[in-house]
Amino acid sequence: KARKSLNGFTGPSKIEDSGRASVNVSKPLQIQEQRSKLPIAKGKEALIREFRENDVTVLLGETGSGKTTQVPQYLLESGLAGDGIIAVTQPRKVAATSLAARVATEQNVNLGSSVGYSVRFDERFSPETRIKYMTDGMIVRELMSDSLLSKYSVVIVDEAHERSLRTDLLIANLKTILRQRNNIQDVKGKGKVKGNASNPLKVIIMSATLDAEKFGLFFEGAKILYVQGRQHPVKIYHSSQGQVDYVDAAMRTFFQIHTDYPPGDVLIFLPGQEDIESLEKTIQIYSNQLPHDHMLVLTCPMYASQAAGQNSKVFHPTPPNTRKCILATNIAETSITIPGVKYVIDTGKCKEKRYLARNTGGGFDTLLIRDITQSSAMQRAGRAGREGAGHCFRLYTEDAFKAMALSAEPEIMRCSLSSSLLQLKCLGQDLETLDLMDQPADESMKSSLIVLFLLGALDREKEITSVGRQMAAFPLEPVYSRAVIASTEYGCTQEVLDIVSVLSASSKLFVESSEQRDAVSEARQKFRHVCGDHLTILNVVKAYQEIAQSESKSGRKEWCRRHFLNERALLEANDIRDQLRQTCQRLGIDHRVSCGEKDDPVIQSLGHGLALNMALLQPDGFYKQAIGQSVVKIHPSSTLCDKKTPAIIYDELVYTNQIYARGVSKIPKSFILTFGTLKLQS
Numbered sequence: 147k148a149r150k151s152l153n154g155f156t157g158p159s160k161i162e163d164s165g166r167a168s169v170n171v172s173k174p175l176q177i178q179e180q181r182s183k184l185p186i187a188k189g190k191e192a193l194i195r196e197f198r199e200n201d202v203t204v205l206l207g208e209t210g211s212g213k214t215t216q217v218p219q220y221l222l223e224s225g226l227a228g229d230g231i232i233a234v235t236q237p238r239k240v241a242a243t244s245l246a247a248r249v250a251t252e253q254n255v256n257l258g259s260s261v262g263y264s265v266r267f268d269e270r271f272s273p274e275t276r277i278k279y280m281t282d283g284m285i286v287r288e289l290m291s292d293s294l295l296s297k298y299s300v301v302i303v304d305e306a307h308e309r310s311l312r313t314d315l316l317i318a319n320l321k322t323i324l325r326q327r328n329n330i331q332d333v334k335g336k337g338k339v340k341g342n343a344s345n346p347l348k349v350i351i352m353s354a355t356l357d358a359e360k361f362g363l364f365f366e367g368a369k370i371l372y373v374q375g376r377q378h379p380v381k382i383y384h385s386s387q388g389q390v391d392y393v394d395a396a397m398r399t400f401f402q403i404h405t406d407y408p409p410g411d412v413l414i415f416l417p418g419q420e421d422i423e424s425l426e427k428t429i430q431i432y433s434n435q436l437p438h439d440h441m442l443v444l445t446c447p448m449y450a451s452q453a454a455g456q457n458s459k460v461f462h463p464t465p466p467n468t469r470k471c472i473l474a475t476n477i478a479e480t481s482i483t484i485p486g487v488k489y490v491i492d493t494g495k496c497k498e499k500r501y502l503a504r505n506t507g508g509g510f511d512t513l514l515i516r517d518i519t520q521s522s523a524m525q526r527a528g529r530a531g532r533e534g535a536g537h538c539f540r541l542y543t544e545d546a547f548k549a550m551a552l553s554a555e556p557e558i559m560r561c562s563l564s565s566s567l568l569q570l571k572c573l574g575q576d577l578e579t580l581d582l583m584d585q586p587a588d589e590s591m592k593s594s595l596i597v598l599f600l601l602g603a604l605d606r607e608k609e610i611t612s613v614g615r616q617m618a619a620f621p622l623e624p625v626y627s628r629a630v631i632a633s634t635e636y637g638c639t640q641e642v643l644d645i646v647s648v649l650s651a652s653s654k655l656f657v658e659s660s661e662q663r664d665a666v667s668e669a670r671q672k673f674r675h676v677c678g679d680h681l682t683i684l685n686v687v688k689a690y691q692e693i694a695q696s697e698s699k700s701g702r703k704e705w706c707r708r709h710f711l712n713e714r715a716l717l718e719a720n721d722i723r724d725q726l727r728q729t730c731q732r733l734g735i736d737h738r739v740s741c742g743e744k745d746d747p748v749i750q751s752l753g754h755g756l757a758l759n760m761a762l763l764q765p766d767g768f769y770k771q772a773i774g775q776s777v778v779k780i781h782p783s784s785t786l787c788d789k790k791t792p793a794i795i796y797d798e799l800v801y802t803n804q805i806y807a808r809g810v811s812k813i814p815k816s817f818i819l820t821f822g823t824l825k826l827q828s
């Protein structure tokens with residue numbers, strides 16, 4: 147049945163049709179009934195049989211078929227996991243926490259008991275935990291204390307198609323671990339022979355969209371299985387012209403759907419949190435102006451840095467006479483399935499981490515907004531057809547779709563490798579010799595070696611130093627773990643931990659508001675430190691700690707609101723600091739040592755870590771990286787007063803139309819001299 151076509155769209159140009167009739171589930175099913183209705187449930191017995199017989203299985207199945215939530219439960223319920231833990235890895239934090247919560251509900255247990263999770267700076271599990279959802283980064287970190295992952299009887303590598311850096315490192319290690327734990331030997335004439343193993347490991351690679359052959363070959367004879375999905379037809383419309391402002395285009399498309407199309411929730415794919423927040427605001431404002439007889443709009447944002455549980459409302463049934471509008475990053479592409487979606491708006495954009503390499507070691511990771519791949523576009527469209535026929539509105543032309551890359555490049559080919567290389571060095575491994583699915587570029591390996599050498603984590607022979615080992619013990623970027631270790635020399639560990647904790651939180655400390663710019667700058671003035679952003683942060687932390695002693699919970703909240711501070715960042719930083727203190731304790735570092743009101747020790751400690759992030763003022767008034775060639779500008783948001791100070795250190799470079807240094811402090815000249823000798827040595 148043809149519907150009124152949307153302004154500015156051509157199409158439908160393509161129809162995906164599985165030939166199935168649409169089924170509409172009218173009343174909410176009980177949890178166990180929901181489980182048994184999932185597409186994967188039909189194959190349960192067959193799957194268990196295959197898992198029993200094969201050490202390595204590659205499982206492919208449409209998003210939403212039940213892989214991530216059901217497979218671990220099947221393994222547990224069938225006793226296949228023995229006494230060991232089942233690890234399920236995810237590239238993203240939110241996916242790990244929200245899926246763990248779901249599976250705990252399905253198992254009818256409290257989260258943290260038999261079903262738990264572990265992500266950076268946040269974990270909920272206990273000795274009785276049998277199913278553990280974790281980020282790939284966390285399990286790679288566990289390799290350092292248990293190189294055979296002997297606690298785990300099954301490791302499920304989920305979302306393997308994303309090929310995140312940590313997933314690739316995990317996969318490489320799993321291959322060696324399998325050999326050792328399953329006692330596999332090469333016997334002449336017989337090929338691979340399995341001996342007796344006391345603690346065998348099973349590996350399951352899962353994805354909705356994967357080059358299964360490649361994984362099969364890598365694991366030499368892995369069994370490849372497919373789960374029948376449930377995909378209803380989705381009509382795809384392309385925009386007739388390219389869109390300059392995709393946020394605005396998404397907003398207009400949403401309201402056209404809202405006014406012209408029957409009930410059904412809308413899922414909008416956007417590149418990041420900023421766009422999500424701004425579009426959410428606009429949609430709320432306009433939907434409040436709609437006539438009273440109109441359906442209501444309920445907006446639900448969903449992105450990676452949300453706190454655990456913060457996005458649970460997307461899973462609640464849509465209230466009557468309401469249309470849910472979910473604004474998500476590519477987290478909703480394959481990791482998390484949201485029920486009720488009938489319409490998808492695809493901006494065609496995503497954020498991607500990319501290392502802008504400089505062979506001198508001055509390269510940097512930056513998040514760039516870029517076009518998605520064809521594979522992502524197909525996945526996004528597919529989200530509209532899970533419960534019935536749906537519609538997908540692409541805010542780009544059909545030609546633009548055809549011009550997209552087929553699938554994404556593995557992260558290992560495009561990201562900074564220093565932190566991973568340091569972890570590998572602790573394991574006695576090396577990027578150059580590890581059996582990886584894809585080898586990183588020579589240039590980026592060289593640059594990560596230089597970084598670690600300059601930080602003092604590796605010596606001339608590329609061997610890990612004792613400082614390097616200490617650094618690797620902290621769940622921090624190498625620059626910050628180096629600063630923490632330097633703080634023990636300068637007697638300011640307390641202060642450095644305060645700062646580094648805030649910098650490692652996923653939410654931003656300062657709330658920006660373009661409408662109240664003057665009020666914001668006045669409130670900020672109170673904390674502003676002449677040396678710049680790091681000590682400004684320290685001032686905020688100290689002030690908050692003081693307030694926390696006298697004020698009630700609501701008083702603290704109000705104080706943060708008045709000062710345009712994001713309390714969530716401060717609370718998160720408190721948790722992070724607790725964890726960093728524990729690491730200090732393990733390493734025999736006294737985390738209570740404080741330098742009182744002195745500034746220099748703090749800056750110098752930070753300088754040791756950020757030595758690579760140093761820029762010097764040039765005669766022409768611009769800053770240039772001390773290592774590396776880039777000309778950088780101080781970010782307008784910086785609290786550094788003297789914008790012509792001879793030398794600065796910075797947390798990161800952000801690349802828009804120019805390269806900006808963000809999180810800037812001035813650094814004394816005397817320190818540059820010490821650093822100069824360091825440079826000469828290299």
Ligand code: ADP
Pocket residue numbers: 184207208209210211212213214215216244245247248461480481482483484485
């Ligand atoms: P797959 O891994 O194959 O993509 P999942 O196991 O993630 O599939 O999803 C199976 C089902 O579980 C989906 O219908 C999804 O909507 C549902 N689900 C997942 N998480 C939650 C949650 N937190 N609340 C309610 N339903 C959920």
Ligand code: MG
Pocket residue numbers: 210213214215304480481482
């Ligand atoms: Mg999944």
